[in-house]
C-alpha cells in the first residue's frame with residue numbers, strides 16, 4: 001500500500017436497503033479478500049480498535065470514516081448515511097440511535113449478532129438493514145424465521161464472514177431450511193417493517209383490529225413493545241435491556257408473548273395485569289397501587305418515555321381492568337392522560353441539561369404548573385409542551401442539512417450566519433449546544449427572500465434548486481455570494497434585465 005489514497009480494486013455503491021456491516025462483507029468478498037479485517041485495517045479501523053468484534057463504526061460518529069470512504073470510492077455522506085448515529089435529541093448517553101429516522105434504544109439495533117433470510121439471499125447476496133433490528137425476527141417479504149445460527153456448524157453467525165450468504169465455516173446460508181411463520185410475532189414484524197417504510201403487507205394478512213400498536217410511529221411502537229416485553233425477561237428494561245443476549249428464536253418467542261397482548265387488546269392486557277399483580281414484591285410501599293403493581297404502576301403513570309398521549313391506551317386499559325375488578329374507585333385519583341411530568345423527566349425526554357431547560361422555561365416554551373399533592377407542592381412541566389418542543393427540536397436542521405437545502409457548501413452557511421443573513425436557533429453561543437441548528441422555516445425564508453424578488457414569470461420564482469442559481473439571476477456576481485445576498489435582500493441588487501420600475505412590482 002504505497003498509494004497515498006488506496007482504493008479497492010472492485011468497488012460498488014451500497015444497495016438501497018443494505019446494512020453498513022453487510023456492505024463491507026460484500027466488498028471484501030468482491031475483492032477476493034481472505035479476511036474482512038484487511039479492509040478495516042487499510043481504513044485504519046482494524047484490530048486494536050473496537051470495530052472488529054463490535055462494529056462501533058456503525059454507531060459512533062467519532063469513528064473517522066474518511067479513509068474508508070476513499071478506499072471504497074464512496075463519498076463520505078453516502079457512507080455516513082449507512083450508520084446508526086446517536087439521536088441528538090435524547091443525549092446524555094441514554095443510548096438511543098437513529099434507525100430508519102427514528103430514535104430507538106441501541107439495544108434493539110444489533111449488527112454484531114447478524115441474522116439473515118435464506119430466501120432473500122437467494123434473490124440478492126447482500127445483508128438487509130432491517131435484519132439489524134433485534135425486534136424483527138421474521139423476513140417481511142418471505143414470512144420465514146430469520147437465521148442467526150449456522151445449520152451446519154451450529155455456531156452463531158458473525159458479521160465478519162467470508163460473504164453475506166456464507167457462514168465462517170463455508171456453509172452456504174441459502175441452503176438453510178426455511179421455517180415459515182404465521183403467528184402474532186410475525187404479524188408484529190410486518191407492522192414494524194411497515195412503520196420502517198417497507199411496503200405494506202396485503203390487507204387481511206395483518207390482524208390489526210383493535211391493536212393499539214397500529215396507530216403508533218416507529219419510536220412509539222418500539223417503546224410500547226419494550227415496555228411490555230421488558231417485564232417478561234430477566235434484566236428487561238424499557239431501553240431493551242436483556243434483549244442482546246437472546247437468540248433470534250428466543251426473541252421471537254418473547255415477541256410472540258408480547259404481540260398476543262396487543263392483538264387481544266384489552267383482554268390479554270388484563271391477563272398480563274393479573275400476572276403483574278401476582279408477582280412477589282415488597283408490599284410496604286406508600287400507595288396501594290404501588291404495593292400491588294410495583295414499578296409497573298410507577299412507569300405507567302410517571303415514566304418520561306410513556307408520557308406521550310399516544311400511550312394513554314395503556315393507562316385507559318389499566319383503568320378498565322380496575323373497573324372490571326370492582327376497584328374503579330381507585331381510578332378517580334389517576335391521571336389517565338399524563339398532563340404533567342416532573343422537571344427531571346422533561347429534562348431526560350428532551351436530552352437537555354438544567355441550564356438549557358431553564359432557558360426554554362424562561363422563554364415560555366415549556367409550561368410549568370404548581371400542583372398540591374399529598375407530599376406538598378410540586379412544580380411540574382406540562383407534558384404537551386414538552387412533546388411540542390421535542391418535535392420542534394427534532395425538526396431543526398444542522399449546518400450540513402441547511403447547506404443541502406440551499407444547495408451550497410457548509411462553509412457558506414457559516415458565512416451567512418456571520419453576515420447576519422441566517423440566524424441559528426441553537427448553537428454554542430446561543431444555548432451551549434454543540435453545533436449550530438437552524439429552523440427549517442428560516443432556511444426556506446432566506447431562499448424565498450431572494451426568489452421573491454425575481455419576476456413571477458421566472459421559473460425560479462416557484463422553485464429554485466440552489467441559492468447560487470438564484471443569486472446569479474441578479475447583477476454583480478463578482479461581489480461574492482454572501483455579499484450579493486445581503487445586497488439583494490436590501491433591495492440594492494435587481495434581477496438582470498429588470499428596470500427599477502419592474503422591481504416595484506415584486507414584493508420587497
Ligand SMILES: [Zn+2]
Nearest residue numbers: 117120139142
Ligand atoms: Zn426474505
Ligand SMILES: [Zn+2]
Nearest residue numbers: 150153167169
Ligand atoms: Zn457454519
